[in-house]
Amino acid sequence: MATKTSTARMEGAQSTARAALLLRTLATFGSMGAPLMDISRLTGLPKATVHRLLAAMVDERLVERPTGTRNYRLGPDVFAFGIAVRSCFDLQPLAGASLARLAEGTGTAAYLGVRSGYDMLCLDKHVAVADEAGLLLEVNDRWPLGIGSFSLAVLAFLPEPEIQDVIGFNRRRVRPEDTLTFEHIAGSIVKTRRNGYARRTMRSYKGNAGVAVPILDERNYPIGSLCAVAEASRMKGGYLQELVGRLRHEAALIAKLYEGARLQQQQEEKWRVAVRGSGSRHLLG
Incomplete structure (x- = not known):
């Protein structure tokens, strides 16, 4: 009882x-x-x-x-x-160099995404492609987890209970006529886990394709993703494999910087320094 x-x-x-x-x-x-x-x-x-x-x-x-x-x-x-905790968890300043290397080294648009509840948030991008107008994803855009390669790369590597929670929520949120993503999401997750990366082709938007890998913390929990977008016709064979290798390499570097930032000694609050330095009775009147 x-x-x-x-x-x-x-x-x-x-x-x-x-x-x-x-x-x-x-x-x-x-x-x-x-x-x-x-x-x-x-x-x-x-x-x-x-x-x-x-x-x-x-x-x-x-x-x-x-x-x-x-x-x-x-x-x-x-x-x-x-x-208050931006310096501990913000991936954007940690990923800038990686995004630039990816974009310039592969001729793609490179994106950084982070999970935000039931969404993926596009936190930053670096563009090296000629036709930037053909890109759909912009900084600060939020997409439901599961839609687009940059979000599928995170969803697929979440613990199973979280995956089911996200899918259930976003099924209620996304109308069937808007996307078929959630009719085939189980197969997409299996394929993404097997390959170690997510790939999505957006035929309705100038034939672009996105390839993304998760950024994993020390517990192997996906905290974000790196994504490269280019013409779908390029995303195959040796080019695809080289691109995935570059994405994984940069994701590992970002993860290492992230863990270092979380462990870094935080600066003491300035108000405490001010109180001790000036004498509390002077500050308080």
Whole structure:
């Protein structure tokens, strides 16, 4: 029989998990946010539960309601929290040299992607192709995990429970008439794992193809991806194998820099230095 303490612990864990789900869901809608009905449909949570949790997070500035709308979106404190740990987790400054080497050395457009909940976020790119107008993916674009090679390279290497959670969420989110991706996603994941890279051809967009590999942390968890985009006709044979080799090499370098950044001694807060240096009674009046 469950004790009051264990019951309270389980209820607390459930509330935390639901709050995290709501934050990840809101991230998929970007700055426009979403109405209560859409959030409830995507999360599978009752509207009353969603409303209660969102109201609490509004009070804590984790969520806000844009003026003149009935929508909810991520709040200002979520942005500020991210800034506090940017030096530990931001791949963008670590990957700049790798993107340049990939693009210039292979004549492709090289992209850096990171996972953001149920999405992949394009964090940076370096372009060496002549027809830049033919490129679809831009910096700060968010695509559902599973759509596009740069996101499939991450989805395929997640733990199985996370894969199923992502697929279930994005199936509800993506209309069948928009993409057939999730009808064939199981086979795509198997193929990506077997090959060690993801490949997608976008025939409807100037015949480009993307090839991507995961960036793995020390636990072999996919934290991001490197992707190269060029004409689909080039993505085969020796060229493809050489490109995959370059992608893997640069992904390993970025992963090494990432682990170093996470372990780096963080600078002491300046306010502590100021208080000790000037005397707290002078600063406080």
